[in-house]
Amino acid sequence: MARVTVEDCLIELPNRFSLVHLATKRALQLKKEAEPLVESENKEVVTALREIADRRIRFDHTVEDVVAGDVRKERRSRRRRTR
Structure with missing residues (x-):
């Protein structure tokens, strides 16, 4: 694949939020020296x-589950900062 576009990815993940979330998580893994799959x-x-x-990778969660998890993490983080 010479050039990857968002449209190429949206075939696999029809939700843009899921795409952004998955791409961000995977990019952070790669930045921490995870082995690329392509x-x-x-x-x-x-x-x-x-x-x-x-x-090569997929998103197995619902958007609602991901948002709820992110909200919980943010609340925990804020509680730690205010202590």
């Missing part, structure tokens, strides 16, 4: 999008 000389975000478009 050959790429691009930055981590583009590599993550390539992996999604190539069906």
Whole structure:
């Protein structure tokens, strides 16, 4: 794949929120030196999008579950900062 686009990824993930969430998580893993699942000389975000478009990784959660989890993490983080 010479060029990956959001539309390529939305075939696999019809929800843009899910796409952004998954690409962000995967890009952070790659930045922490996780092994890429596709050959790429691009930055981590583009590599993550390539992996999604190539069906190498998937999003197995509902958007509601992810949002609820993120809200819980943010609340815990705020509580720690106010102590």
